[in-house]
Amino acid sequence: MSLQRRIENSWQGLSPSERKIAVLLEQNQHIVVSHSVAEIATMAGVSKATVSRFFRSLGYDDHMAARLEMRSSRESGVPVQLTSITPPEALQEEWQNLVQAHKDFDHQESALADAILAAENIYILGFRNGYPAARHLRQQLVQLRPGVSLLPAAGQTLAEDMVDISSRDLVILMGFRRRIKSFKPLIQGLNRQLDQQQLVLLTDPTGSGYGQWVGTTVICPLGAQQPMDNYSVVFSLISRLVNTVAERAGSLKRIQQIKTLYEELDELDL
Incomplete structure (x- = not known):
């Protein structure tokens, strides 16, 4: 209470x-x-x-x-202010978290980028605060390769889509503190359905225990000094990852095709 x-x-x-x-x-x-x-x-x-x-x-x-x-x-993620912290102090904490997270990601980045390029399909799952990050990752990757889906679809359940995930696919989950109750059964179910190496988890330190069911766990500190969580590490690592994927993809053909469609459909104010 x-x-x-x-x-x-x-x-x-x-x-x-x-x-x-x-x-x-x-x-x-x-x-x-x-x-x-x-x-x-x-x-x-x-x-x-x-x-x-x-x-x-x-x-x-x-x-x-x-x-x-x-x-x-x-x-655990409850928005409670524990200390009176100045903006410079908050920025210093954020910077320290960014430096540590990127250092830890050094040994994961290459294999993860290769897995993203090699997979037949990519399914990105995010709930609550993980949903904006999942949506952003999907929007970045879909410019680089086909077959990238965001789950769950609005207003839908997961089972109808999970049944189609095969041994040639990659699943990326976003699970940050104050996760939905069904997150653990979901990740355990995916572990039973797929090879563990097909599962990637982006989480904060409180979710490190889920690492036993996935092949790669990317830890993203969210800060603790301010009442609201800070997701700068999450989006910074996503940016780093997708840029590495872009470099390894080599061809810009898909990006050019999308650009042409933008122009034909007059969708963007370019």
Whole structure:
């Protein structure tokens, strides 16, 4: 249960002093993690004993239990602000994540690009926050080769399409934290249906456990200091991958054909 929900459920039973703390924390939830009991007491204008009693009133054992719950929630993808972070600090964290992710991708890039070019068909699956990344990857690859599909189709189920995936195909899954409940059964089902090397997973560190069912796991850190996840690593690695595929594909014939169709259909403002 979130801190906000605990406060709402306990509000009627809180003392006037405890309500001062509640108002403070509702507006600045990150101080539960970043500040001590004494600091919270000073900010709210109450005693340390009142702060300790407040957290027990919400159902926590103590302040530390509340702090650990909030950290755990953020690591699972819940949009909770843990610290007060400046834009330069956020940019530094993003840069560090980008550098580490690209370093880790160095030994995966070549084989993955070759697999994309060699596959008869490519199926890209994405759900929730993974869907925009899956759609973007499909839009990039379809300019370089035929047979690239995005699943699931709007308003449709997966089974009708999964049955057609063969041993000559490649499946790329996007599964980031706060995944749908059916993600695990889906990836296990694909593992039973296909050779493990046909499965590629782009995920954040919390999804590394799914690596046991796929041939390649690409880890994309999403950040933890800000309340909302940062997908810059995901899209940066996609850009790197598709450009490598483009270089190895060699021929620009397909791109030129698409360009000609753009002009004939007058689809783009070129």
